[in-house]
Amino acid sequence: MSRLLIVDNEEKFCKVIRASLQLEEIEADYRTSGEDALTYLQEQSVDIVISDLRMDGMDGLQLLEQIRANWPQIEVIIMIAYATQKTAVEALKKGANDYLIKPFEMEELTIRVQRIREQQKLLQENRRLRQKKEAPVFFSKIIGKSKKMREIYRLIKKGSENEATVLIRGESGTGKELVAHAIHETSQRAREPFVTVNCAALPENLLESELFGYEKGAFTGATQRRIGKFEQAAGGSIFLDEIGDMSLATQAKLLRVLQSKEIYRLGGNEKIIVDVRIISATHQDLEAMVEAGTFRNDLYYRLNIFPLTLPPLRERKEDIPDLVHHFVENSAAKGIDRQALVQLMDRDWPGNVRELQNAIERAAIICEDIIQVDDLPRAISSSKPGVQSGEYELPDEGIKLDDFERQLIIQAVAKADGNKTRAAELLGITRRRLYSMMERFGIENQ
Numbered sequence: 001m002s003r004l005l006i007v008d009n010e011e012k013f014c015k016v017i018r019a020s021l022q023l024e025e026i027e028a029d030y031r032t033s034g035e036d037a038l039t040y041l042q043e044q045s046v047d048i049v050i051s052d053l054r055m056d057g058m059d060g061l062q063l064l065e066q067i068r069a070n071w072p073q074i075e076v077i078i079m080i081a082y083a084t085q086k087t088a089v090e091a092l093k094k095g096a097n098d099y100l101i102k103p104f105e106m107e108e109l110t111i112r113v114q115r116i117r118e119q120q121k122l123l124q125e126n127r128r129l130r131q132k133k134e135a136p137v138f139f140s141k142i143i144g145k146s147k148k149m150r151e152i153y154r155l156i157k158k159g160s161e162n163e164a165t166v167l168i169r170g171e172s173g174t175g176k177e178l179v180a181h182a183i184h185e186t187s188q189r190a191r192e193p194f195v196t197v198n199c200a201a202l203p204e205n206l207l208e209s210e211l212f213g214y215e216k217g218a219f220t221g222a223t224q225r226r227i228g229k230f231e232q233a234a235g236g237s238i239f240l241d242e243i244g245d246m247s248l249a250t251q252a253k254l255l256r257v258l259q260s261k262e263i264y265r266l267g268g269n270e271k272i273i274v275d276v277r278i279i280s281a282t283h284q285d286l287e288a289m290v291e292a293g294t295f296r297n298d299l300y301y302r303l304n305i306f307p308l309t310l311p312p313l314r315e316r317k318e319d320i321p322d323l324v325h326h327f328v329e330n331s332a333a334k335g336i337d338r339q340a341l342v343q344l345m346d347r348d349w350p351g352n353v354r355e356l357q358n359a360i361e362r363a364a365i366i367c368e369d370i371i372q373v374d375d376l377p378r379a380i381s382s383s384k385p386g387v388q389s390g391e392y393e394l395p396d397e398g399i400k401l402d403d404f405e406r407q408l409i410i411q412a413v414a415k416a417d418g419n420k421t422r423a424a425e426l427l428g429i430t431r432r433r434l435y436s437m438m439e440r441f442g443i444e445n446q
Contacts, residue, residue: 003044004113006030007037007051007063008079017050020106026113034058038066041074048116050077050109053087061094068095075116077109108430115425119342122318142178143326144319148311152179155308160186165258167243167303168281170310173354176281177241179310184237189277192236195229200242208250209266218267230263230274237277243303244284244295251296258302278303313356314348320356321345327357328371331364336371343373347380406441409434413443 004021006014006028014030021028029044031037035058037051049067053060060078067074075097080087088099098112142149159166160183168176177196184194202210209218213228229238240246246254257263263272280303289295313320324344328336340363349355363375408427416422424434437443 003046004028004048004050005037005040005044005046007034007049007055007060008032009052009055017106017109020110021113024110024114026110026117034060034063034066037063041067041071046071046074047120048075048077048113050079050113052079053091054081061091064091064094064096075120077112077116079104105430105432107432111421111425111430115346119345122321122345123338123342142175142182143322144316145322146316146318148316149319152308152310156182157186159183159306159308162306163277164306165277165303166279166306166308167286168279168308168310170281170283171312171352172283173352174310174312175353176283176310177239179308180237180239180241180279180281183279184239184277187237187277189236193233194237194239195233196239196241197229198241200245204247204250207246208253211250212253212263212265214266215268218265222267225265228263228265230257230276231272233274233276235275237279240278240280242282242284243280244282244286244289248294248296251299255296255299255302258299312349313352317345323353323356324360327360328364331361333360333364333367333371334369336360337373340371340373340376343376343380402441405437406443409437409441409443413438 004026006017007030008014008017009032011030011032014032018028018030029040031040034051034055037049038058040046041049049063051060051063055063058066064076064078067076076095078091078096078099079102080091080099081102091099097116100109100112142152144152156179166180166183168179170176180196181194184190197207197210199207209226209228211228211230213226213231214222216222216225240254253263257274257276258278261274261276263274264270265272286295286300286304290297290300321341324336324341344356344359351358359377359380360371362377363371367375409423412423412426413420415426420434421431424431427434429437
């Protein structure tokens with residue numbers, strides 16, 4: 001459990017904050033001067049310090065410098081009255097994790113503290129694993145120890161123990177091809193070929209000839225016989241990526257392969273028996289496609305015998321430290337700064353593991369030795385929780401501020417699936433203020 005220390009000259013204000021945190025079952029204590037706070041930190045274990053900026057004697061920035069020098073693991077939130085951008089930036093440059101402008105609502109403080117606690121929990125777990133010298137769980141280059149990934153490993157093992165067709169579902173960038181490789185490499189077919197076909201990368205006429213091959217003279221330019229991917233994969237596995245992009249005509253021929261284990265080359269009459277295990281993958285909603293008539297119902301049931309759905313990275317953020325360290329170790333960078341890692345863990349990663357890997361590879365190229373926050377892609381490094389990035393540039397023609405705010409609120413509520421607390425976090429405001437702004441702009445509260 002995280003322990004907090006509140007530092008402010010006004011004892012009454014300290015007690016109000018402590019009582020508010022205790023309602024959320026967050027243990028907290030307080031001191032009324034920077035000097036007393038340092039004495040306390042020498043005697044007690046503390047995870048988060050919430051300090052006022054202006055105090056008699058040692059002020060908040062001086063206290064922050066002492067904390068960074070002696071207890072770098074402690075996160076610090078600075079409370080600022082009548083803040084200017086320069087004051088806030090100075091606090092952040094000296095190592096503050098976040099800042100709050102007085103007066104603020106206690107709910108807003110609680111949200112900031114809860115976010116820091118979650119980040120600390122992830123970092124502590126990562127340190128614990130490194131101290132035990134546990135290597136990340138690699139399953140054919142798949143990394144992760146989260147509960148959801150352990151379930152994926154269990155399903156990979158089950159899938160490798162039988163010959164059923166496998167359908168891998170998941171968003172783009174979640175690692176569907178890696179899972180297909182893992183199933184093949186741990187199966188009895190591991191010594192035989194593993195052949196990949198991206199159904200979305202080829203037009204219909206080329207996809208069919210790619211899968212089944214063709215005879216000499218089958219079409220203009222077919223000057224000799226060519227065997228297709230199914231024949232190339234004989235005895236092994238064929239991975240049909242983005243199966244949802246396959247045309248209905250090609251789907252019908254694939255169904256015949258699943259039913260009879262036989263193919264015909266284009267332009268040929270010879271029946272060819274193929275012993276191939278089919279593993280397919282898609283990010284599309286096949287059920288909706290079946291309803292719409294763009295994907296064959298009978299093929300769907302043939303492919304969906306052993307379904308496996310990969311979780312997006314935002315649902316297994318505890319795996320991000322292991323993924324990051326793996327990508328860093330395989331780059332030119334010598335390491336990554338702790339605050340940069342926190343920044344990476346705070347992102348939802350719509351592009352999933354692929355986007356994270358690209359971000360690390362880019363940062364490794366431009367960093368000096370250690371990847372810092374400023375080395376991360378702009379979209380990541382400028383999205384500090386609770387801090388405005390200052391990167392938005394007002395267009396020459398200007399904007400209607402009310403319309404701009406209204407659209408941001410609508411997007412935040414949609415992105416949070418209607419969860420007002422989460423939407424408020426995305427906007428960096430309190431839930432009460434969100435409701436007030438929704439009422440002001442006439443946004444329906446659903």
